[in-house]
Amino acid sequence: xxxxxxxxxxxxxxxxxxxxxxxxxxxxxxxxxxxxxxxxxxxxxxxxxxxxxxxxxxxxxxxxxxxxxxxxxxxxxxxxxxxxxxxxxxxxxxxxxxxxxxxxxxxxxxxxxxxxxxxxxxxxxxxxxxxxxxxxxxxxxxxxxxxxxxxxxxxxxxxxx
Amino acid sequence: xxxxxxxxxxxxxxxxxxxxxxxxxxxxxxxxxxxxxxxxxxxxxxxxxxxxxxxxxxxxxxxxxxxxxxxxxxxxxxxxxxxxxxxxxxxxxxxxxxxxxxxxxxxxxxxxxxxxxxxxxxxxxxxxxxxxxxxxxxxxxxxxxxxxxxxxxxxxxxxxx
Numbered sequence: 436x437x438x439x440x441x442x443x444x445x446x447x448x449x450x451x452x453x454x455x456x457x458x459x460x461x462x463x464x465x466x467x468x469x470x471x472x473x474x475x476x477x478x479x480x481x482x483x484x485x486x487x488x489x490x491x492x493x494x495x496x497x498x499x500x501x502x503x504x505x506x507x508x509x510x511x512x513x514x515x516x517x518x519x520x521x522x523x524x525x526x527x528x529x530x531x532x533x534x535x536x537x538x539x540x541x542x543x544x545x546x547x548x549x550x551x552x553x554x555x556x557x558x559x560x561x562x563x564x565x566x567x568x569x570x571x572x573x574x575x576x577x578x579x580x581x582x583x584x585x586x587x588x589x590x591x592x593x594x595x596x
Numbered sequence: 597x598x599x600x601x602x603x604x605x606x607x608x609x610x611x612x613x614x615x616x617x618x619x620x621x622x623x624x625x626x627x628x629x630x631x632x633x634x635x636x637x638x639x640x641x642x643x644x645x646x647x648x649x650x651x652x653x654x655x656x657x658x659x660x661x662x663x664x665x666x667x668x669x670x671x672x673x674x675x676x677x678x679x680x681x682x683x684x685x686x687x688x689x690x691x692x693x694x695x696x697x698x699x700x701x702x703x704x705x706x707x708x709x710x711x712x713x714x715x716x717x718x719x720x721x722x723x724x725x726x727x728x729x730x731x732x733x734x735x736x737x738x739x740x741x742x743x744x745x746x747x748x749x750x751x752x753x754x755x756x757x
Contacts, residue, residue: 458714460714460739461730461735461739461740462732462737465729465730517737519736520737551621553621567622568626569626572660574622574623575680576619576623576658576678576680576711578623
């Protein structure tokens with residue numbers, strides 16, 4: 436089976452499909468309001484990537500490239516990807532859809548940071564992600580996990596102090 | 597019933613009790629390692645507050661005062677409290693322990709920001725917290741909820757741009 440990851444276009448159909456995902460929240464509601472108010476154009480690019488199966492969206496994630504000047508995780512400091520809302524619908528888990536999304540993000544050849552949900556178990560470790568050294572001022576209630584491309588290391592406290 | 601909220605001291609007993617909470621994560625592991633390595637002193641103050649019932653810790657939250665210069669939520673910009681890991685153990689829910697913790701935080705008379713978990717339903721609304729206007733660069737995968745003391749308003753995009 437070939438798995439195709441694609442950038443999701445923002446429209447009412449996509450937003451309706453998002454309702455099937457557990458992590459539906461303020462971000463999706465905000466996109467819906469902006470679409471209704473014509474603040475964003477129909478079919479504009481969203482920060483979401485997804486996988487369709489049988490014509491339905493079965494997996495998704497959100498990606499955002501954070502500017503180097505805000506980088507508190509990587510050494511040397513650099514642009515990195517924040518990844519969130521990675522989710523595969525229950526009935527479609529175990530088919531490699533989650534891995535396909537993460538591989539897609541890795542393909543951009545930037546470090547990646549995500550925030551582990553309690554339920555995600557061993558998944559991120561299998562994907563090559565590691566815990567950072569916890570720093571309360573920076574991390575607060577997060578459980579940050581990062582992926583280092585070649586040549587990238589963890590940032591010292593002093594680099595972002 | 598009088599409910600007493602107290603600052604939790606960092607020691608092996610507290611860290612053992614933390615294991616009963618679902619949101620046990622990298623923060624707790626880091627405190628345990630620091631205690632074992634004598635980097636933090638036994639019985640030092642933790643960022644956690646909790647409620648004991650029958651000698652056992654049954655509810656907790658973490659609080660951290662964020663400096664004004666990092667404030668992206670409130671107008672005028674000011675020191676505020678980040679609140680996370682608010683949790684009441686299952687068997688003890690419905691007794692006002694969660695509300696007692698939130699009231700304790702409100703008593704510090706600073707604005708409060710938290711990040712809503714999907715499962716927390718109507719609780720935060722009942723506590724007087726409101727959603728912010730979603731801003732992807734700031735909020736990423738968060739669902740921020742805030743509490744405004746008198747005279748404090750939501751910050752405009754332009755104030756933290």
